[in-house]
Amino acid sequence: MAIRTSLELSRGIFAENKVKDAVDLFKKLVRQKICEPNEITYATVLNELSKRGHTDKTLSLLRLMEQGSTKPNKKNYSIVVDALCKDRNLDAAIDLLNEMKLKGIPPDIVTYNSVIGGLCKLGHWEKVKTFFSEMVNLNIYPDVRTFNIVIDRLCKEGKVEDGEEVMKHMVGKGVEPDIITYNTIMDGYCLCGQRDIARIVFDSMINKKIEPDIISYNILINGYCKEKKVDEAMQLFCEISHKGSKPNIVTYTTILQGLFEVGRTDDAKNFFDQMLSTGPTPDLYTLLSMVILSTDLLKKLCYSFISWKERENTDIIFYIIIINGL
């Protein structure tokens, strides 16, 4: 297991370097006019850069595109707007959105959703309202995703009631909540310690013929574990396979942690064995949390290494060493 994990991690590290090299090469080929990629190729590269947090590079690649013969289209701009939003650089994102309008490439629902999401994350609720009005004025109507983004941020800030209000509002506008809306609200209730209401939401979505998915189960299981009601969590766990869903690594990790928190280490061990034989492959986090939770001695040992790691900033190598060592 440890060796496999190390290998997977190493592959990840090398893949990361490869992407950087690939982008440098890509830019060079474009600049020297050795090749001229189309919009989709550009979009793919922009996405990879955005995913890995190289927001500045997405912007410079977009500018490079503007100078070439393949002009950026709506999706290319939107990817960069989204990257800037994820980077919490809302001023730049909004500038770019306005630039799109000036260039006659009108932003669409996706562009607006990115900006609204970014503004919500920063808690700029007044600006969120402004953008809602702006998009409606342009005949772009908020969809279920737009509302889900807003509801999620409200819930994460502990304002579940406001989230419920937004949900009522969307229904009034003829936009039906989907499974993500319900999951978001459930998680919101769990986050503020109202697991009982989360359970009511869970049951009400079943009544509305929306089948809970594995994420719905994981949210509620996590809520029960936080309350130290591990038996109730276990009962839900058993329901999953009867309802045609399948527990995933999040489900197992959540229950394992719940069992450890209440000191049921034997049950945790059995549950871990059950996962190894019939469940998903544990990820690095599962293994590490098992190790950390296992004994106080190892816990202290790991923590002393973790603070060393933070100084040295070599986290991945560090985890490989710890897991191999153990």
Next chain:
DNA sequence: AAAAACTAAA
């Protein structure tokens, strides 16, 4: 042929 936005454990 291939591209963009929303939900769960740490």
